[in-house]
Amino acid sequence: METTELIKKFYTGLKESNGEQMISCYHDDVVFEDPAFGKLEGERAKKMWLMLCKNGKGTKVEFSNIKANEQTGSAHWEAWYNFSQTGRSVHNIIDASFEFKDGKISKHTDYFDLHKWASQAMGWKGKLLGGTNFFKKKLHQQTKATLDKFQG
Template sequence: MSLSPAEVAAHEELLERLYAAMDAGDGDAMAACYTPDATFEDPAFGHLEDGRGQAMWRMLCQSSGGDLRAVLLDREVSRNGTGTAHWIADYTFSQTGRPVHNDVHATFVFRDGLIAAHRDRFDLRAWAGQALGPVPGLLGRTPLLRLLMHRRTRSRLDEFIAAHDRRGPRTRAAS
C-alpha cells in the first residue's frame, strides 16, 4: 500500500485529533479515531480487541477526574500506512491519588482513514513507581507486575463495559 500525500496528511491530522481529544478528556472522540475492529496494546492493559481499546479510552477519560493532560510531541506517518507518535500524559492516578508523568512512544497501522492497530510503549516500572508508590513499583522489575496489572486493568475494563454498554445495562436471566 502506498498512501498519497493527502492520505498521509489526513492520518497525521487523525493523530493530532486523537491526542487533542485525550487532552480534552473526550473518550468518545478518541474512540471515533479507530476502526471498529481496531487492536490496542500497552504494558498496563496488554492486548485489547473487539472494541475494548475504544472502551478503555472512554474509561480512562471518565476516571481521570478532569486532570488528564496529553501533549503530542511528535508524530510521523509513512506512505506505507503506518505511523509513530511520541506523547506525554500527566494525570493523577485515580486509585492512589498519586501524580503520574508518562512518556509514551506509539506505533500505528491505518486503514480506511482510521487507526486499525495502536501499540503504546512506556517504562512500566517507572509508571508503577509513580502511580502505585515505591514499594509496588519495585515489582516493575519482575514479570509479576505485568501479570497483576493486566488482571486488574482488564477487570476494571470489564466492569466499565458492563456498566456503560451502548445497548444499555445487561441483566442475567434467572436460571
C-alpha cells in the first residue's frame, strides 16, 4: 500500500472509531508520541488508539494535507470532542509526522499546543497550569494509569 493511502486508511479508521483499522496500519515496533500521552511503544501505542476509539463517543475528526514518500510522511488533523473528565468541549488542532518501515507506520508523532488543549479541557486550571512541566508530568501519569486500566 502506498504511504499516502496508509495514512488515509489510518485517519479514516479514527474518523469512523475503528481502532482495529487504525492499528493495522502500525508496525509491531511502532513508537508513538504526543504531548498528552508522552511516548508509547508497540502494543501500548496500539491499545491507546483502541481505547480512544472505544471511549470517544461523539468525536468528530477531519484530516487533510497528507504528504508522504517511502520513508516519511505528514498530515494535519483536527478533533472535536467533549473531554471525559470535565465534559468541556475541545477542538484540538494537530500536525502529525510519520516514518515507515516494511509498509507500515513505524513512528508517529503528534504535535499540538498542550496549553491551549488544557485551557479548553480543564478551564481556568488548564489555562493557569497547562503550560507547565508539572502539568505535563501529571497528565502523563494520568494517561498512563487510564491506559493501564484499559489494558486490564
